[in-house]
Amino acid sequence: MKRLVRDNALALCFLLLFLATLAGQSVAGTAAFNEEQVANGGSSVTWAEYVTSSSFAVDVAENWQSEYLQFFLYILITVWLIQRGSPESKKRGEEGLESDAEQKVGPHAAPGSPAWAAADGWRKTVFSHSLGIAMGLLFLLxxxxxxxxxxxxYNNEQLAQLEDPVSWGGYVTSPDFWNRTLQNWQSEFLAVASMVLLAIFLRERGSPQSKKVGDPHSETASSG
Amino acid sequence: MGIRATVVVCLALVATALITTGCASAEGTSVTSTAERFLSAAGEGRGGQACLLLAPEAARSLDDCEKQIVSVGLRAGVVRGVDVWGDEARVWVDGDTLFLHRFPDGWRVRAAGCEPRPDQSHTGQPYECEVNT
Structure with a gap:
């Protein structure tokens, strides 16, 4: 048990952080929602009513989609684009899908390789892109x-303000939808660009996301 | 979070959203019933009953609710459509539009005698209402 926890400490840590912050969001969100309800002459809702409401669902989903988009794009774009000096990047000349031998697929699969890496045809293709596919699907979902x-x-708010509700098509072309979407995207892209650039010149001793403290700034694709 | 767990939670989010919409249509009957009872009471001079079906803030907006609500000119009519989104609803009746809010004890009328602003119906302007919160 102790070993299981230690071996999965990273995932468990972030899962616990996720659950704690989601719980915190639900409590703070209930309070904020009720302030607005009372101000509009409506009635307060319970925590259980709030966490099953569309208002909570949209606040959660809009952040999730941008995080999955961030990882989806980062996974795909780093196949083809490099950043000299970044520990997150491949070296110059390694851009692209790389050879089967380098990727240990098909006849080059090692004894411990996953079965689909050793397989031929669609299974090899799907498994070769399974991480990107999973992140892409999670983003779309x-x-x-x-x-x-x-x-x-949105329609709940429209009716509360004595205005007409809109259709799904109307909503996904509305400023509200794109404002929610783009305000999340821009922050993700800024964070990725910052990480890519700062990791060239700055270090975090012991972190695999960083180069070794003594590595030169120009060294690409190393981690400490 | 594992990918399978994340997919399940994502599907739950979609389901929550769809159920919210689905439940909304099941609420339609209750909304329509409140709107019809309110319009009948107001149209037939039963001000007390009509005021009981008003949201508290809407009732307070009238100096003497029981007298004023019957003098606004509200009339019962055929219900042409109902929109329910969460705890808010809109009912179209012949010659009138009502907005309702769901309180813990049921639906109440927030605004009645409403008409879209004639020249601004698509610019996000609220309806003009005879009775409002």
Whole structure:
């Protein structure tokens, strides 16, 4: 048990942080939602009502979709683009999908390679891109959830303000949908660009996300 | 979080959103019933009953609710459509539009005698209402 926890400490740590902050968001969100309800002459809702509401769902989903988009793009773009000096980048000349031998697929699979890496045909292709596919699907699913929950939350607000509700098509072309979407995207892209650039010149001793403290700034694709 | 768990939570989010919409349509009957009872009471001079179906803030906006609500000119009519989104609803009746809010004890009328602003119906302007919160 102790070993299981230690071997999975990174994932467990972030899972616990996720659950704690989601719980915190739900409590703070209930309070903020109720302030608005009372100000508009409505009635307060319970925590249970709030966490099953479209308002909570859209706030959660809009952040999820941008995080998954960030990882999806980072995974794909780093196949083809490099950043000299970045520990997150491949070296110059390594851009692209690389050879089967380098990737240990098909006849080059090692004894411990996953079965689909050794397989031929569609299984090899799917497994070769499974991380990107998973992140892409999670992004699309979260974005769809944002649009559906956002429509319900938006129309609820429209009616509260004595205005006409809109259709799904109307909502996904509305300023509200794109404001929610783009304000999340821009922050993710800024964070990635900052990480890529700062990791060239700055170090965090012991972190695999950083180069070794003594590595030269020009060294690419190393980690400490 | 594992990918499978994340997919499940994502699907739950979509389902929550869809259920919210689905429940909304099931609420339609309750909304329509409140709107019809309110309009009948107001149209037939039963001000007391009509005021009981008003949201508290809407009732307070009238100096003498029981007298004023019957003098606004509200009339019962055929319900042409209902929109329910969460705890807010809109009912179209012949010649009138009502907005309702769901309180812990049921739906109440927040605004009645409403009309879209004639020249600004698509510019996000709220309806003009005879009775409002």
């Amino acid at each position: 979260s974005w769809l959830a944002q649009s559906v929950a956002g429509l319900a939350a």
